[in-house]
Structure formats: C-alpha cells, structure tokens
Amino acid sequence: TVTTVYPDPDPETATVDGDVARDVADTTWAAVRDGAGTGAVSNGVTVNVARLKAGNSADTYEIVSRGCFLWDASTIPDTDTKDSGTVEFFGTSKSNQLTSVMNINLVSFSPASNTDLVAADYNIANWGSTIFSDTSITETAWSNTAYNVFTLNASGLTQVSLTTVTKMGTRSKDSDINNVAPGGPFDTSGDTVNCLGAENTGTANDPKLALTHTAGVAAFTPRTIFF
Numbered sequence: 518t519v520t521t522v523y524p525d526p527d528p529e530t531a532t533v534d535g536d537v538a539r540d541v542a543d544t545t546w547a548a549v550r551d552g553a554g555t556g557a558v559s560n561g562v563t564v565n566v567a568r569l570k571a572g573n574s575a576d577t578y579e580i581v582s583r584g585c586f587l588w589d590a591s592t593i594p595d596t597d598t599k600d601s602g603t604v605e606f607f608g609t610s611k612s613n614q615l616t617s618v619m620n621i622n623l624v625s626f627s628p629a630s631n632t633d634l635v636a637a638d639y640n641i642a643n644w645g646s647t648i649f650s651d652t653s654i655t656e657t658a659w660s661n662t663a664y665n666v667f668t669l670n671a672s673g674l675t676q677v678s679l680t681t682v683t684k685m686g687t688r689s690k691d692s693d694i695n696n697v698a699p700g701g702p703f704d705t706s707g708d709t710v711n712c713l714g715a716e717n718t719g720t721a722n723d724p725k726l727a728l729t730h731t732a733g734v735a736a737f738t739p740r741t742i743f744f
Contacts, residue, residue, distance in 0.1 A: 518597075518730055522588040523723040524715040527560040529632040531589045532682055534715050534724050535559035536566075537639035538582035543572035546698035549581050554639025559585075563609050564714040564724070566687045567621050569699050570707030577703060583644065584687035584712075585626055585634055588726040595679040596733030602674055604650070604685065605664040606712035607722035613656050614706035617699040619689045620653035621710055623667055625676055626686030644686060646694050649673030653690050656710050664725075665712070677728060 524534035537557045539549050558564075568582035586604070604623055613619070625645030628638040637643075650667035659665055669677070677683050689708075692699040699708070713722045 519727055520590060520593050520730065521725050521727045522590050523720045523725050524587055525632070526715040531631065532587035533559050533632050533634060534564055534586045535561060535634045536564050536582050536584050537634055537636065538565070538568065538580060539639055540580045543574050543577035543579065546578050549578045550693060550696065551641050554636035557634040557636050557638060559634040560716055561714055562716050563711045566606060566710045566712050567619060567689045567693070568707065568709045569615065569619060569689055569692055571615060571701050571703045571705065573703065573705050575703050578698070579705065580707065581693060583639065583693070585628060585638065586685050586687070586724050587631055588683045590677060590683055590726060590728055591680055593679045593728065593730055594733065597679065597730040598733065599674045599677060600729045600731055602669040602677060602726065602728040604667045604669065605725050605727065607664050608659050608661045608711070609713050610661060610709070610711045611656050611659050612707065612709045615699050615708050616701065617691065619656045619699070619708040619710065620691050621656070621659070621687055622653045622690045622694065623649035623673060623685050624688055624694065626684050628684065631682050644688065647672050648690065648694065649676055649685065656708055659710050677726065683726060
C-alpha cells in the first residue's frame, strides 16, 4: 500500500510547512549559519527549500534559509512495515549566482510547534546533519515544472513516524550541513531553490511524503481446545 500525506494549509491543525532564516548585514559564515534566526514564514504560497546569499564585501554572508516540512502519517497502522518512501517538492523557481553548487538534501528538524514556525526554529540546535536521501538534488537540476523527488534511505525511513508527526527539513548539503562557506562572488549574489507550499488550493502540487508499507502479520497465539 502507498499512503501519501501533505502538510496542512493555513490555519494548520496538525502539521505545517514553511521556511526559517537568518538575515543579517555582512558577517562571517559562522555567524550567519550558527546564529539566531531572524524570521519564519508558515503561510507562504511558496517555500524556500534552501537559500544562500553572499555579502557585499569579501568573505561575508547575509542569508541562510532552510525549509521546514511536517507530515502526519499516523493513520498507517504502526504494526506495518515501512518498505520505501519518497519526499517530493513541486519546484517553482530557482537561482544560481554563486560559483559553488548548492546540493539540497533532507535532515531531521525539531520545531517548537507542529502547527507554526518561529524565528528560533532556525537555531542550529534544532537541525540534524544525517541526510535522509542518498542522492542530493542540485539547484541546476531542480525542476520548476514538476516534482523533485528524494528517495528515502534507511535513516529517512526511520525518521518517518507511524504514531506521531514526521518532521523533516531541507538544507544545502555542501555548505549548510557540512559547514563549508559557499564562496562568492561577494556582491550580494545568491542561490535559491523554491517549491510550492500547502497554501495552494488542493494538494496537486503540495509537498508530499509517499510511503510504501506492508501490513503487519498478527501475532500467533497458540490455544488448546479440550472436548
């Protein structure tokens, strides 16, 4: 069986999608990546899957943005086996101005709420570094006209919960996850990858988690019948 779930649109009742960021004037890579969040959007039509922006002077940076995606797959019996799964985002826009290549991947994410996002959710302590798909997607390969598909690896399948809300985030692997400054040019150039969010009417292009699962076998209870 394949079960597909989507984040709630605003007003959220169980899950949320959106993005969080730190947006500051020219500063060091460490200060922008590891500093306190300055903004969050949980009701946008589009979502920043990942964004990096250089500063206007040498070796400075201004923005790091991360995508936030929650799904509720608890309608699936928790005795089922999780066979495989995908996380998919319908692309809407992108830019590639930095000389480095931005590779997008999935990690764990722990927001303060399941139904809203706040600036503090950006803080690095809320983000994992174990990637949930063996294949990243670069901003150059990102489709703006179709779903971009991440196939979950074993760690990704483990992250999918059948009893509570599943929480994942998107980050630039080579820069944000691995903590390597992306480089210039240092003229406020940047890389951005966006997708459509749950605020769009219907679910045809919403961020989705599709899980293939097999029903569990009921435990055998031996019985003795006397005549």
